[in-house]
Amino acid sequence: MWRRIGVAVAGAAVLLALLAYASLRDNPARPAIGERRAVVSGGAEIEYFVSGRGGSFPVALVASWGRSASDFNELVSALNRAGFATLAIQHRGVDGSTLPSLRPSLHTYAADLAAAVEAEGIGGEIAVIGHAYGNRVARTFATDFPERVAGVVLLAAGGSAPPPAEIQPAMPRALLQVWPETTRAQAIRAAFFAEGNPVPEYWMSGWYPLAGIAQGRASAATPYEEWGAGGSARMLILEPRDDALARGAGERLRARFPSRVELEIIEGAGHALLPEQPAALSRAVLPFLVSLERAAGRGPGS
Numbered sequence: 664m665w666r667r668i669g670v671a672v673a674g675a676a677v678l679l680a681l682l683a684y685a686s687l688r689d690n691p692a693r694p695a696i697g698e699r700r701a702v703v704s705g706g707a708e709i710e711y712f713v714s715g716r717g718g719s720f721p722v723a724l725v726a727s728w729g730r731s732a733s734d735f736n737e738l739v740s741a742l743n744r745a746g747f748a749t750l751a752i753q754h755r756g757v758d759g760s761t762l763p764s765l766r767p768s769l770h771t772y773a774a775d776l777a778a779a780v781e782a783e784g785i786g787g788e789i790a791v792i793g794h795a796y797g798n799r800v801a802r803t804f805a806t807d808f809p810e811r812v813a814g815v816v817l818l819a820a821g822g823s824a825p826p827p828a829e830i831q832p833a834m835p836r837a838l839l840q841v842w843p844e845t846t847r848a849q850a851i852r853a854a855f856f857a858e859g860n861p862v863p864e865y866w867m868s869g870w871y872p873l874a875g876i877a878q879g880r881a882s883a884a885t886p887y888e889e890w891g892a893g894g895s896a897r898m899l900i901l902e903p904r905d906d907a908l909a910r911g912a913g914e915r916l917r918a919r920f921p922s923r924v925e926l927e928i929i930e931g932a933g934h935a936l937l938p939e940q941p942a943a944l945s946r947a948v949l950p951f952l953v954s955l956e957r958a959a960g961r962g963p964g965s
Contacts, residue, residue: 686839692731692758692869695751696739701759704778705771710759711752711779714739718748720956721789723776725797725804727819729838729875731757733865734794734937741945747952750783752776756874765877769885772878773804780811788813788959790952795819795908795934796878802893803885814897814955816948819934820916821909822882823891830854830907838875855935857905863938891916898924899951901944903932925951 697712712732722742724735732751739749752775756762760775780789790813793801798817805812826834836842836850844867851862898920902913917924927947932939 686841687872688840689872690840690868690870692733693736693865695731695733695753695758696736697749697751699759700779700782702778702782704775706763707755707775708759708761709752709755709775709779710757711750713748713750713783715743715746715748718743718746720746720952720959721748721750721780721783721785722952723780723789723791723804724749724751725772725776725791725793725800726751726754726757727794728796728834728878729757729871730754730794730796731869731871733869735792737941738792738937738944738948741941741949742952745949745952747956750779750785752779754871754874754878756877757871762873762877765873765880766884767877767881769799769803769881769890770807771881772800773807776800776804777808777811787811788955790814790816790955792816792818792948793820794937795821796882798822799882799890803890805894805896806890806892807894809894809896812894812896813959814899814951815893816951817893817898817900817913817916818936818944819903819906819909819912820900821912821934823887823912823915824909826854826908827910838870838872840870854907855933857903857931857933857939860931860933860939866935866938892920895923897955899948900924900926901929901936901947902926903934903936903939904928904930905933906936908934
């Protein structure tokens with residue numbers, strides 16, 4: 664009898680281990696555009712990608728929850744064509760960035776970005792673009808390093824309130840590979856995409872569960888009052904019309920800081936935004952970056 668119990672326990676342990684592995688294994692993203700670099704920050708090796716190095720004004724990009732910097736590929740290409748240099752940082756636990764702890768804070772991620780900017784020898788002010796979860800890091804960076812920030816662009820700028828209760832179950836279904844692909848596709852579409860917009864293959868992949876867990880803990884560990892204002896920088900908020908996860912967040916932020924926050928609604932987009940309306944996104948971002956560039960004394964006619 665005891666032998667049978669032992670076999671059953673061992674079998675259950677193996678099954679649990681397999682389920683844990685299936686739940687937490689990465690679902691790798693497509694490659695990110697740019698030349699790969701790395702820097703050590705707070706005990707982690709942080710991977711980042713630089714491109715458009717001849718550009719006169721640097722733009723840093725910070726990706727969404729559990730996602731890769733490669734989500735910015737189309738926007739990076741548009742920025743480079745317009746003459747901007749870009750630095751797209753890879754979150755801890757994503758691809759080549761290590762994850763030494765599951766208990767960082769938003770200040771940890773801001774310090775990672777600062778380390779990459781310093782490693783590149785970038786002097787003066789930069790612009791920072793943060794998508795979804797990355798908007799929290801962008802605002803934290805602007806708070807912790809105000810002297811380095813000319814302005815911030817926030818894409819789907821959540822953080823002031825939790826996602827609606829009815830959409831919250833979709834988020835782990837998107838992140839973890841324990842559900843069938845049809846279930847995951849439905850969850851990704853419901854949480855991140857506007858109705859009728861296709862989910863590209865690189866959004867079915869490109870999920871990093873341990874990175875997502877660490878980011879969730881970082882948000883919980885960092886009070887909104889420490890980062891929500893985004894320092895004193897100018898802000899452009901691009902709010903998707905059909906954002907299921909952060910509905911109205913941009914409006915609330917503009918109401919709080921009307922003198923320095925601009926808001927533009929992007930039609931036909933949900934929380935994912937980047938793959939849904941890339942052309943509209945570029946048209947909205949570029950004039951704001953040009954104005955920051957001129958104000959920083961680097962652009963044409965400055």
